Amino acid sequence: MALEGFLLSALVLTPAAAASLLLLLPKDAEKAHRWIGLVASLLTLGLAGMVWSRFDPSNVAFQLVETRPWLPTLGIAYRLGIDGISLLLVLLTALLQPLVLISSWSSIHQRVKGYVFAMLLLETGMLGAFLATDLFLFYVFWELMLLPMYFIIGVWGGERRIYAAVKFVLFTLAGSLLMLVGILYLSYLHKAQTGAWSFAYEDIRSLTIPMGEGFWHSPQLLLFAAFALAFAIKVPVWPLHTWLPDAHVEAPTGGSVILAGVLLKLGTYGLLRYNRPLFPEAWERATPLFLWLAVIAIIYGALVSWAQKDMKKLIAYSSVSHMGFIILGLFAGTVASTQGALIQMVNHGLSTGALFMLVGVVYDRRHTRLIEDYGGLAAVMPLYTGAFLIATLASIGLPGLNGFVGEFLILTGSFPTHPVAVILASTGIVLGAVYMLTLVQRVFWNPLVHEENRTLADLTWREALAFTPLAVFMVWIGVQPGTFLRLSEAAVRHLVGGGL
Amino acid sequence: MNLGDLSAIQPELVLVALGCLLVLTDAFVPSLRSRFGSMAAIGAGIALVVRWTSPTPGMVWSGALVVDELARFVDSYILVALVLVCVMAEPYLARTNARFGEFYALLVWAAVGAMVMAKADHLLVVFIGLELLSVALYVLNAFHRESSLSLEAGWKYLMVGAFAGGALLFGIALLYGASGTFSLSALAPLVAAHTLTGSPLLFLSLALILTGVGFKLALAPFHAWAPDVYQGSPTPVTTFLSVVPKGAALVVLARLIAFLAPAELSPRWTMLLAAIAVLSMTLGNLVAIAQRDVKRMLAYSGIAHMGYALVGLVAFGFDGLSGVLVYLAAYTLMNVAAFTVVSAFSEAEDEPHLLTDLAGQGWRRPVLSLTLGLAMFSLAGIPPTVGFIGKFLVFRAAVNEGLVWLAVVGVLNSLVSVFYYLRVVYYLYMKPLPKREPKYSEPWPARLVAAACAVGIVVLGALPGWVVSAAESAARTLAR
Numbered sequence: 001m002a003l004e005g006f007l008l009s010a011l012v013l014t015p016a017a018a019a020s021l022l023l024l025l026p027k028d029a030e031k032a033h034r035w036i037g038l039v040a041s042l043l044t045l046g047l048a049g050m051v052w053s054r055f056d057p058s059n060v061a062f063q064l065v066e067t068r069p070w071l072p073t074l075g076i077a078y079r080l081g082i083d084g085i086s087l088l089l090v091l092l093t094a095l096l097q098p099l100v101l102i103s104s105w106s107s108i109h110q111r112v113k114g115y116v117f118a119m120l121l122l123e124t125g126m127l128g129a130f131l132a133t134d135l136f137l138f139y140v141f142w143e144l145m146l147l148p149m150y151f152i153i154g155v156w157g158g159e160r161r162i163y164a165a166v167k168f169v170l171f172t173l174a175g176s177l178l179m180l181v182g183i184l185y186l187s188y189l190h191k192a193q194t195g196a197w198s199f200a201y202e203d204i205r206s207l208t209i210p211m212g213e214g215f216w217h218s219p220q221l222l223l224f225a226a227f228a229l230a231f232a233i234k235v236p237v238w239p240l241h242t243w244l245p246d247a248h249v250e251a252p253t254g255g256s257v258i259l260a261g262v263l264l265k266l267g268t269y270g271l272l273r274y275n276r277p278l279f280p281e282a283w284e285r286a287t288p289l290f291l292w293l294a295v296i297a298i299i300y301g302a303l304v305s306w307a308q309k310d311m312k313k314l315i316a317y318s319s320v321s322h323m324g325f326i327i328l329g330l331f332a333g334t335v336a337s338t339q340g341a342l343i344q345m346v347n348h349g350l351s352t353g354a355l356f357m358l359v360g361v362v363y364d365r366r367h368t369r370l371i372e373d374y375g376g377l378a379a380v381m382p383l384y385t386g387a388f389l390i391a392t393l394a395s396i397g398l399p400g401l402n403g404f405v406g407e408f409l410i411l412t413g414s415f416p417t418h419p420v421a422v423i424l425a426s427t428g429i430v431l432g433a434v435y436m437l438t439l440v441q442r443v444f445w446n447p448l449v450h451e452e453n454r455t456l457a458d459l460t461w462r463e464a465l466a467f468t469p470l471a472v473f474m475v476w477i478g479v480q481p482g483t484f485l486r487l488s489e490a491a492v493r494h495l496v497g498g499g500l
Numbered sequence: 501m502n503l504g505d506l507s508a509i510q511p512e513l514v515l516v517a518l519g520c521l522l523v524l525t526d527a528f529v530p531s532l533r534s535r536f537g538s539m540a541a542i543g544a545g546i547a548l549v550v551r552w553t554s555p556t557p558g559m560v561w562s563g564a565l566v567v568d569e570l571a572r573f574v575d576s577y578i579l580v581a582l583v584l585v586c587v588m589a590e591p592y593l594a595r596t597n598a599r600f601g602e603f604y605a606l607l608v609w610a611a612v613g614a615m616v617m618a619k620a621d622h623l624l625v626v627f628i629g630l631e632l633l634s635v636a637l638y639v640l641n642a643f644h645r646e647s648s649l650s651l652e653a654g655w656k657y658l659m660v661g662a663f664a665g666g667a668l669l670f671g672i673a674l675l676y677g678a679s680g681t682f683s684l685s686a687l688a689p690l691v692a693a694h695t696l697t698g699s700p701l702l703f704l705s706l707a708l709i710l711t712g713v714g715f716k717l718a719l720a721p722f723h724a725w726a727p728d729v730y731q732g733s734p735t736p737v738t739t740f741l742s743v744v745p746k747g748a749a750l751v752v753l754a755r756l757i758a759f760l761a762p763a764e765l766s767p768r769w770t771m772l773l774a775a776i777a778v779l780s781m782t783l784g785n786l787v788a789i790a791q792r793d794v795k796r797m798l799a800y801s802g803i804a805h806m807g808y809a810l811v812g813l814v815a816f817g818f819d820g821l822s823g824v825l826v827y828l829a830a831y832t833l834m835n836v837a838a839f840t841v842v843s844a845f846s847e848a849e850d851e852p853h854l855l856t857d858l859a860g861q862g863w864r865r866p867v868l869s870l871t872l873g874l875a876m877f878s879l880a881g882i883p884p885t886v887g888f889i890g891k892f893l894v895f896r897a898a899v900n901e902g903l904v905w906l907a908v909v910g911v912l913n914s915l916v917s918v919f920y921y922l923r924v925v926y927y928l929y930m931k932p933l934p935k936r937e938p939k940y941s942e943p944w945p946a947r948l949v950a951a952a953c954a955v956g957i958v959v960l961g962a963l964p965g966w967v968v969s970a971a972e973s974a975a976r977t978l979a980r
Contacts, residue, residue: 027866071968074896111863114929136892140883147877150922154930162930166922173918177911180892184899184907191900 019120037116048094060494075197079134084491103466104254122148164250175230182226224282234267238297248316253360261353297324302431332414340409354391376448402477518543519605526601537590540604571619573974589736591943610636614748653732668712674705716749730799735843758978780807812894815901823893825971830890837875837953860933871950886960
């Protein structure tokens with residue numbers, strides 16, 4: 001019983017505690033740094049598993065709630081809680097982190113201590129942002145993710161890393177600082193309406209936020225815009241996506257995996273957690289806009305992916321397209337489409353994370369990511385080819401793998417309310433198959449023209465170890481989606497309110 | 501006069517005696533010179549302890565001083581800054597062969613001036629405190645006598661200080677003419693009785709006082725002296741200059757606003773203060789981007805930061821004032837941290853402190869670099885640092901007073917500032933080491949101050965409850 005009182009804190013703070021432990025170790029004890037990072041992230045994964053086992057999917061309220069006073073006169077407290085919407089994403093984060101550390105075991109050689117430190121701090125930030133149920137705490141964790149990612153891109157990244165890192169920071173901050181003003185205004189509204197200060201999510205949720213007249217005089221629309229901008233930049237929604245390809249291409253493999261796997265999900269999570277329930281009327285108003293932006297993102301992302309010569313850039317743009325599907329599902333707003341969006345967040349984290357990891361594998365061997373530098377790898381690296389193929393098929397939505405479940409739910413869930421958008425979005429699936437299969441064709445089956453590719457080593461056991469859990473979950477979600485959909489169903493139904 | 505009132509100013513007495521002791525020791529026992537830094541720091545530490553053990557009776561000396569919780573908060577802030585500056589000054593003076601007792605004595609007396617200024621209720625006492633502070637600083641700015649930059653700094657600060665002092669004094673005289681009193685707290689009943697409403701003399705006097713205080717705070721458009729003085733002054737003096745006078749001047753402004761309620765006399769006052777805040781933030785941040793010398797960059801960042809702090813005073817009320825006080829505490833830690841590290845990262849004090857000097861140092865000197873990085877994040881207002889808490893509180897006050905636009909301008913300015921603060925981090929961690937490796941000394945006092953500030957920045961950022969509640973009880977003396 002006692003454990004429940006601090007399980008979520010233990011989950012959030014274990015990586016940060018391990019990070020502070022790292023600071024005490026000497027600089028050259030690289031092996032120890034890696035092991036501390038790995039053990040801490042595995043411990044976090046274990047704790048996440050315990051959270052899963054104690055989670056009651058039929059309960060729509062926050063569970064395992066923790067409340068500790070922080071700044072009581074301001075109504076700020078350290079509040080953590082988990083519900084069906086955050087559980088899946090917490091599990092995804094906890095799963096990806098150790099895999100990333102394993103996969104960067106042989107690719108990061110410089111400043112290992114700093115790398116592991118940044119990764120662990122990033123994990124604390126991500127988990128905290130998913131679990132915070134106080135707007136102030138949420139903001140703190142949200143910003144806490146920024147700096148480690150800045151360092152990961154800026155120190156361990158590629159040639160244009162500084163440009164990419166600064167762009168990433170400025171884009172993200174531009175959105176989140178306005179959200180901060182929004183958060184302040186919400187607490188002010190709470191004081192005005194109830195007479196007490198509070199930043200607690202559930203208190204804020206019970207407010208009625210006036211709609212007013214026009215955009216500039218409507219508190220609800222302005223607040224919606226402030227929050228939506230922060231989240232839309234993170235997703236990223238077209239046309240705010242321009243930081244993403246740069247960040248992805250320049251980031252080291254581990255950074256890309258976390259960025260695509262979890263950080264982007266924080267944007268869609270934020271929209272679902274904050275924008276939808278807090279500003280319902282503004283959400284209604286904004287729905288057409290976001291649906292169109294989603295459709296544009298789906299098609300635009302796919303077309304731009306098709307044209308890429310660089311594998312990492314191709315996958316980065318495919319993220320824009322896939323995240324468009326999630327936005328479509330969220331704004332279509334039925335239970336099925338929202339469930340689909342939620343499971344698709346996990347799917348995208350798994351398959352795109354895997355793809356970035358696999359591109360990293362050949363990059364480590366050949367130091368090039370250009371598609372034309374490869375060809376015929378199927379004969380040289382059979383295991384690698386198989387892994388890449390699984391991730392590709394998951395990504396393009398082959399039935400039996402996870403991507404199909406998400407896309408199917410999003411499209412069928414959205415069709416009754418928004419048929420035109422769904423029809424247009426469906427072309428994205430076709431295009432997705434086109435650009436991904438073209439990639440596979442050119443890298444694995446085209447004739448082997450570059451001699452240096454003839455001697456490439458297949459997956460090492462460590463790389464295989466990092467990929468296997470991802471593949472397991474791709475198949476598991478694909479074959480038995482109920483296990484996962486069940487976790488979020490009650491919460492989504494409660495949030496969306498009846499319907500399909 | 502009641503001799504018992506002396507107990508209320510025990511910390512000041514300790515400091516005055518400490519200054520005399522340092523000067524006399526320098527004259528008669530010069531062999532102790534290497535110990536002056538620790539003597540001054542310990543003395544200032546004792547004054548801090550005395551501040552918290554001596555009573556806070558409120559108004560003393562027939563209304564000359566108000567020793568209340570606000571005064572105690574500001575005193576603590578000044579004394580903490582003084583202790584840190586004394587510790588970091590020791591290696592600097594050793595390097596420049598200037599370990600003289602006067603240096604510390606003047607520093608200590610300047611702090612007394614700031615403390616008097618911050619707790620004065622009588623406007624002439626404000627002026628006396630300001631002069632004590634300024635005169636000591638004129639000498640300190642020019643302390644590095646061989647450097648023309650230092651002399652220039654002293655000269656500039658003297659000219660500007662004289663002008664600011666004159667404006668302030670003239671303003672005080674006109675205020676006396678308008679109201680018939682020098683006492684700030686006696687103004688409140690006059691305002692309540694509408695005796696002063698619409699008095700042109702009063703507005704002229706307020707404008708002049710604001711000018712005087714604005715110079716001390718380096719608010720735009722009274723900021724032009726700051727970059728040169730910051731750059732030229734010995735770095736410990738720059739550190740002191742960048743935090744102590746600003747804190748004292750902000751508190752004077754807060755007391756003036758609390759008792760005179762200029763917003764009630766004329767709403768234009770709020771707009772004027774808001775305009776100065778916006779101008780300071782914008783100008784400071786934009787010009788800081790163009791700087792290559794870290795000390796100059798920090799000067800412009802200081803201008804911007806006083807703009808943020810002024811946002812709290814524009815909003816005023818309980819939230820605004822407590823926000824400003826927390827902001828001051830945060831600002832002290834991050835500025836002391838930044839200047840300490842910058843001083844340690846320069847090969848010679850009379851050379852410019854260029855950004856390029858920091859290249860690649862991050863992995864070489866972990867303690868100092870991490871501190872500088874944290875100070876930059878804190879100045880940029882990124883959680884979980886104390887700088888974020890300060891900004892959060894002043895912007896919150898603005899939003900609560902219906903000044904959402906001011907908060908928006910503030911956060912957009914923060915965004916601009918992130919660009920140049922991160923550039924420092926970029927040089928530290930993402931640039932390769934230069935071919936010719938600079939010879940930097942890393943004396944233990946610098947490391948000590950840096951580590952203390954770094955811990956303070958993070959701990960107060962994560963657990964701000966203690967400093968926030970201290971600021972709240974201090975703010976309660978002026979505003980509800």
